[in-house]
Amino acid sequence: MRQSVFTSSTSAMEALVWVPSSGPTPTRTLLYLHGAGGFGSGLAGLFEHPDLPSLLRDGLEIDARVVIPSCHLGTQWELAVLCRFLEDLEAAHGRPSQGYDVVGYSRGGRGALAFAAAHPERVRSVASIAGPEVTELLARLTHRPLLFCHGLSDPKTPAAQVRRMHEAVLAQGGNSHLMLVEGDHFIVADLFRAGRIFAWHRSLQEAL
Secondary structure, three states: OEEEEEEOOOOOOEEEEEEOOOOOOOOOEEEEEOOHHHOOOHHHHOOOOOOHHHHHHOOOOOOOEEEEEEOOOOOOOOHHHHHHHHHHHHHHHOOOOOOEEEEEEOHHHHHHHHHHHHOHHHEEEEEEEOOOOOHHHHHHOOOOOEEEEEEOOOOOOOHHHHHHHHHHHHHOOOOEEEEEEOOOOOOHHHHHHHOHHHHHHHHHHHOO
16 A cells, blocks of 8 residues: 555644555545544554554555544544545545545544434445444434444443444444454454455445
8 A cells, every 4th residue: 555644734634545556546435533542643643553554554455545534633533623624635635426434443433433423425334443332323323334343352332332232223224234353442453454344345335
């Protein structure tokens, strides 16, 4: 993957942007929202933990453009700031025709679900990895494919709570998928290495 840096002039948010090192221009865009360790750490801080940025740096290939903003404000993803960032990104590179595949880890999982609930027209799919319980959002998450990925031994949010969220979305007619794996809260790097989330994205593409 080839890496570049994008800076939003209106939000002052910076992002790492990767595209495949060869082949045609990708048609999909994966928007990745980092967890607690990335807040206020700058772009360099995104590489401090085993996570998607370090895996891409070390050679992981994905058949999509990957956008990883670095949240420089507060300790949670603020949707207004994220939207200003995306408006600048889209002015420079265009808006994905099918919407973003939004993926978030931990606090980024909450941010991803909140973004999908508030702006479904900009989202193709949304995946939360080891995210917290967000019962208040579930009624607005029935319009896009949704994936909950969670460790069976996560001490922060019990897997049973995530299963209840998944079942609540299904009960409301939503398209929810549940992926429970062995591990605690820090499952993100193993999930990306195994390619299970990317396989889910491909299955959505094949279903079109």
